[in-house]
Amino acid sequence: MSRGDVIDFFWEWYRREDRRCGSPLCQYALDKCEETFSRRDWEGFGYWHSVFARERQRTKSQHFERPE
Numbered sequence: 001m002s003r004g005d006v007i008d009f010f011w012e013w014y015r016r017e018d019r020r021c022g023s024p025l026c027q028y029a030l031d032k033c034e035e036t037f038s039r040r041d042w043e044g045f046g047y048w049h050s051v052f053a054r055e056r057q058r059t060k061s062q063h064f065e066r067p068e
Helices: 003-015 024-038 042-063
Strands: none
Touching: 003 024, 003 042, 024 042
C-alpha cells in the first residue's frame, strides 16, 4: 500500500460525516479500515482498504453512468 492510499483513506474518513459512502459494504469497509488502522493491523487494513476502494469506485461509476 502506498502513502497515497493512506492519505486517501484519511481524507475519506474526515469527510465521511458530510458524505456517506454509496453502499453499506463501502461504509462497513471504511469502518473496518478505521478499526484495523487503530490496532496497527496492516494486513487487515490493506484488505479492507482494497474493498473500500473497489466499492467506492463502483458506486461512483453507478452514479455517473450516462443513460442510454
